[in-house]
Amino acid sequence: MNDRLGLSRRALLHLSAVAAGSVVLAGCSGGDNQTDGGAGPKGGGKPTSRARKGSRVKPLAVPAKLKESPELAKLVQAGKLPKLEERLPKKPYVVPHNWLEPGKYGGAISTVTSASDSGTHAEFMYGHSLLRWLNDGQDIGPGLVESWESNADASEWTLHFREGLKWSDGHPWSTDDIMFWWNDMVLNTQHSEVPPDEARSGKGTVMTMTAPDALTISMKFDAPAPLTADRLAMWVKRGNGPGWMEPKHYLKQWHPKYNKSVGKDWATDKGLFDQKRAWIRNPDCPVMTGWKCKSYSEGRRVVFDRNPYYWCVSPDGAQLPYLDTLNFNVVQNPEVQKLQAVEGKMNFLFGGFTSLFLSDISSLKQAQSKTKLEVLLWDAGDGSGSLVFFNQDYYEPKMRKLIRNAKFRQALSHAYNRAEVQKAVYYNTGELTTGTMSPKAIEFHVNEEGKKVYKSWRDSYIKYDPELAKKILDEIGVVDKDGDGKREMPDGSKLVVRLDYQADTAPEHLHKNNLLKKDWDAIGIDTRLNPVPPDGFGDQWRFGKLMTNTTWETGDGPNCLVYPQWLVPMESSRWAPLQGEFYNQRGGPNEKKQLDVDPYKRTPPRMDAEPGGPVARLWKIYDQTKIEPDELKRHQLVWEMVKIHITDGPYLLGVVANTPYILLVHEDMKNVPARNELAMGGFAAPWIHPTPAVYDPETWFWTNPDQHTI
Template identity: 80%
Template sequence: MDNRDGLSRRTMLHLSAVAAGSVILANCSPQQTGGTDSGDKSEGPVSDALKGSKTEPMPIPAKFSESPELATLVKSGELPPVEERLPDKPYVIPHNWVKPGKYGGVISTVTGDSESGTHAEFMYGHSLLRWLNDGQDIAPGLVESWESNADATEWTLHFRSGVKWSDGEPWTTADIMFWWEDMVLNEDHPEVPPDEAKSGTGTLMKMTAPDDLTISMSFDAPAPLTADRLAMWVKRGNGPGWMEPKHYMKQFHPKYTKGVPKDWATEKGEFDKKRVWARNPDCPVLTGWKCGSYAEGKKVVYERNPYYWCVTPDGAQLPYLDKLVFNVVENPEVQKLQATEGKINFLYAGFTSIFLSDISTLKQTEDQTKLRVNLWDAGDGSGSLVFFNQDYREPKMRELIRNAKFRQALSHAYNREDVQKAVYFNTGELTTGTMSPKGIEFHVNDEGKQVYKSWRDSYLEYDPELAKKILDEIGVVDKDGDGKREMPDGTKLRVHLDYHADSAPEHVQKNELLARDWQAIGIDAKLNPVAPDGYGDQWRFGKLMTNTNWETGDGPNCLVYPQWMVPIESSRWAPLQGEFYNVRGTPAEKQEKDVDPYERTPPRMEPEPGGPIERLWKLYDQSKIEPDEMKRHQLVWEMVKIHITDGPWLLGVCANTPYIVLVHDDMKNVPTKENLALGGFAAPWIHPTPAVYDPETWYWENPDQHVEGGAA
C-alpha cells in the first residue's frame, strides 16, 4: 500500500519552524547522526562497516551459538540443541554493517494501531526470497535456490531442508499447498491469488509440490517478474500469505476437521482469526519473534522464536533481542511525549505520527533520552500528491480533466518550492510527479537517467503566467468578470481538493498552499474534507474529483507494482478504466454493454481507442511477457514518454524525503543512511522496511539495562 498517513505528523506544522527545521535536518547527515548539536562524540548507531550487503551465498558457520535463555532450556531438556533447531543450511545474514552482538534486552516502541500489519514489517521470516541492497538484488530466503526456463514460463523453487515452525514442527511444501489448494483455490475462502500467481496474460498458474522441499510453478505465458514478487511485501503480513502452518490451521478447516461451523471462512469464523499470528500467540511462525501476548488497543509483545532459521556469519542464532514491545498510542502528541521523555528506546517514524517538523524537539531531548535522530531515504516518487479522477462522473468536468493542457497549466501554477520548504523542510528533490527516482530503470544506463530527468522536470517550472496562457488557449477564461475562470462553455468551474477528513496535516497544509496557487491564476479551488468511511467507494464510482492525501511509494522497479504508472485497478487516477482492465478477457467484458459505465457492477469503462491509457496498456501487456530485462526497461521508458506527452497525471511535490529512525546510543547494528546501498528505500510497503535490514541482528551493548519496559 502506498498511503503513508501513518507516517505523517498530525500536529499543524507552523511556517515559523521552517528555518530552524532546515538547520536541524542539515545537521542530521549520516556522519553526524550519532552526535548532538552540542558536540557529543557518542558513536550512536553509526557504523564504520562497509556499505550494502553481499550477494554471493555466505559460508555456513562451523558452529552455532544461542541465547543464554534458550541454552538453559536445552540444558533442562525443554528444547533440543541449537544445531537440531536450525535448518541444514541456515540463512546467513549478508549485511556488511552487521557485527557480532549480544543476547538479551527488549525494544520498546510505539505504534498507532494494534490491528495493522505494521508489526510484521519488522520481520522478513516468511518471505520466500529477499531483497538486498535497497531492492537492487534478489537473494535467497526460505527458498535456498531457484531457476526458470528461458522464457520464464516454468519456475522451480528449492526450499531449505530442516526449517521448523516456532512450535518445533517441520516446515514443508505442504504448508504452501494448504494455502494454495485449501484457501486460494477454495471458493468458500476469500483468499485471492497474488500477482506472482498469474502469468503475463493474467491466467492463474498451476502449482505442484513434487516433494517436501520443491515447488513447481507453470504459467501459460512468460512470468518474468516472479522472483521480484516473491521478495516483495511481508508474506503472511501486509502481503499475500503464501503459506500457513497446516498442522495448526487444519483444525479450523472443514476439509480436515468435522464439526467446523459453516461460517468458518467469514469474519465470524475462527479460521482467519486463528491465522493472524501477529495477534494469536498460539499460531506458529517462521519469524524471529512470535506473538507472546496481545492486548487490543494497548500493547503487543513478541518473544524470541527458538527455531528461527537465520544466523550471523559467526554462527549466532538470531534474534539477539529477547522481545519486541509495541505500545499502542493513537494520540500523536502522546507518541511524541513517549519519545521526548525517554519512555521508549527505539522508534521507526513510518508507523507513527512523528514527522520532520518534530526533529527539532527530538534533537533537543537527545542528551536526556539518548535517542539519536537517524534518517533513511524514503525512495518515493513524491510526498503528498494530487491526482485528478480521469473518470469523474460529471461529463463537462471529466472532459476538462482529461485535457492534458488543463493539467499542465495547473502544474505550472503550483509553487512546489513553498511546499517543499513548509512541509518537507527543503529535503528531497522537486518533481512534477514520477515513480521512484531509485527505480532500476532510471539507473541502468545514461538513457534511463535522462528518461527520469525528463519526466521529473516535464511540468515542474513554477510559471503562473505560462499557466494563465495555457488556460486561455483552451478556453478556460474569466467570462463574467468575477475574477474566476469558467469552463469553455461559460459554466462555473470549481476544483475540489478532496481528502480524508482525518488526513495528516502534511496533506492539509499542502492543499492549502496548492489552493492558494490555483486561486492566484483564477481557478476556484476549494478544500473538501470527506468522511473516510466510503471514501474509496466514492472514488471508484467517479464521485470525487481529486485525491490529495496519497504519496507515490513504489518498488525497486516500475513493473513490480505498476499501479501508478498504468491504470490497472480502481484506486488511482483512472478508476473506472482501471477496473475495465481487470475484466478484460473475462465474461464480464462483454456484459452490461448497454448499461451506463457508472451503474455497472463493478463501475467500469473502456479507454478512448488510441488514447494514452490504451497505449499504456499495450506497453504494459508487452512488459509482462518480456523475459529480457533490458527490453522491459525500454518498455517502461516508452510508458514514461506517454506520461510526459499526455500527462501529468500525478502532481507531486518532492521525491525521496527522509524517514526518521530514533536509535538509542546503546543499540547497535541499526544501519545508518551511509551503510545502505542507496541510502534507504523506506517508503514502499512492498520493500518492507525495516524488515529488509533484519532487526533480528540489532542488539544492546548493555542488554541488562534494556529489559521489559516502556509505557503501557
C-alpha cells in the same frame, strides 16, 4: 495486502506534521558486501535476475561454529528444547549486511505504533518470505528458498527450500504448508484468500503449482512470468502480503476438509479458522519469523518473544534474534506519541508507523541528552511527497473533458509553487518533482538512458511560471468571461476545482493543500478545499464522484512493474478509477457484461479507454511488459510508458521526491544501519519493500541488554 494499495506508509497511516525550518541530510551511501554468482539457472535455462549488474547474490558460507541465546541453552540443558543443530536447517540463512558486528543476547525493544494491526508488527519480520530484497531492492537473495531457477522464457519456475526448516513449535516445515495454503485456501472458493500477483502469468491466468517433494515447488504458467522472483521478495508474507504458507499441522483442525465437525462458517469472520491463523494475535499459531506472539491486547499492546527455531544466523554463527522481546505499545494520539518520544518512554521508533515528522526533529534532538535517542534519517524513496491527482473518470461530462485535457493539467502544474511547499512542509529536503514513480526504481538507474528518462519525467512540468499557466489556460478557452476574477469553463459555465481529502488527514497534506489553493486561486481558478468523511472516500472515488485525491504518495518500487498502478490504470483507486476497473475485469466473468449500461451504473463501475488514447496506449505497452523475459527490454517498455506520462500528463502532481523518514535509535543499540551504510540511502516508504524487515532487526542488539528489558 489489498488494504495497503501500494501506498507509502505516511499516505496509509496519515503520518506527519507541519512546520517551517530546514534539515541537513547526509549525502553519501554505502552498500551490502555481496559477491556475484549464487542461484543461477539449471538445465541451460536463461538467467532471469533483476539485479542491476545482472548478478545474483551469493549466500555467505555457514559459519563453522554456531551459538545460541543463553536462555535457550538453559532450556536445552533442562531437556525442554532440542539442541541448536537440531533446531536450525542444514544450511541456515546467514544475514549478509556489511554493517553488522557480533552482538549480545538479551533485552527488548519498546516502541509505539499507531495501530495494533499486523501491518506494523509484521514489517519487522521477513521470516515468512521466500526470497529477500537486498541492497535497497537492487538485488534479490535467498530466504526460505535456498535456490531457484526458471526456464528460458520464465514460464516455469522451480523453488528449492532449505532442508530442516521448522515452525516455532518445533514441527518440521515442508512444502505441504505451501500446498495447504494454495489448495485449501486460495483455490477454495469458500475462503477469501485469492491468487497473488506472483501466481499469475503475463496473460493474467493463474499458474499451476505442484510440490514434487517436501522441499521443492514447481510453478508453471501459460505465458512468461518474468517478475516472479521480484514478487516473491515483495511484501512480508503472512503480513501485509499474501500468505504463501500456513502451518498445516496446526490449522487443519479448523478446516472442514480435515475435520468434518467444522461448521459451514469456517471461512467467515465468525469462524475459528482465520482467528487461529492470525499469528499477530494468536500466541498458539506457529510462525517462521524471528519472534512469535507472546501476548496481544487489542488497541493497547502486542508483545513478541524469541522464536527458538528461527532459521537465520549472524556472520559469526549466532542464531538470531539477539533481542529477547519486541514490545509494541499502541498510541493513536499524535501528540501523545511525540510526548513519549521526547520523554524517552521508548528505546526505538520507526517514524513510518507513527505521526512523527520532520517538524519534530528539533525537539527530538533537544531531548537527546536526556532520552539517549539518536535521530537517524532513512530515505523514503517516494516519487512525489504529498500528491494531487485528478480523477480522469469524473462523473460530470464537461469537467471530465477538461480534466482529460493535458493542457489543463499542465497549466495547473506550472502554477504550483513547489519550492514553497518544499520549504514550508518538507524542510527543504528531497528533490522538486512534477511527480513520478520512485526515483530509486531500477529502470532509472540501469544506464544513462534510464537516468535521462527519469529526469525528463521529474522536470516535465515542474517550472513555476504563473504567466505560462495563464497563457495555456487562455489557449484552451478557460478564461474569465464575466469579469469576476475567476475563470470559467470553455462554454462559459462556472469552473470550480475541488481539493478533496479525507477529513482526518495529516497536517502535511492540509498545509500543502492550503498552499496549492493559494497558487491556483492566484491564476483565477476557483479552488475549494473539500474534506470528505473517511468511510465514504474510497467508494466516492471509484464511482467518479470525487474530483481529486490530495493525500497520497507514490511510494512503490524497487522497480516500476512489481506494483505499477501509478504508472498504468489497472484498478479503481488511482487516477483513472473506472478505466482501471475495466482493465481489472478483463478475462473475468464480468468482462462482457453490462456493456449496454451506463459506465457509472455498472457493477462495478467501469469504462473502456478511448481508442488510441493515452490509457489505451499504456495498457498495450504494459501487456507487453508482462510477457517480456528480457529485463532490458522491459526497462525500455517502462520508458515508453513514462514518455506517455510526459506527453499526455501530468497525471501525478507531486511536490518533492525522496524525503526522509525518522528513526529514533537508543545510543546503546547497535547494528541499526545509518543512511550512509545503506546501498541507496534507504528505501523506507513502500510497503512492498518491507521496512525495517529488509534490514533484519533480528541482528540488532544492546551493548548492555540488562538495562533494556520490559
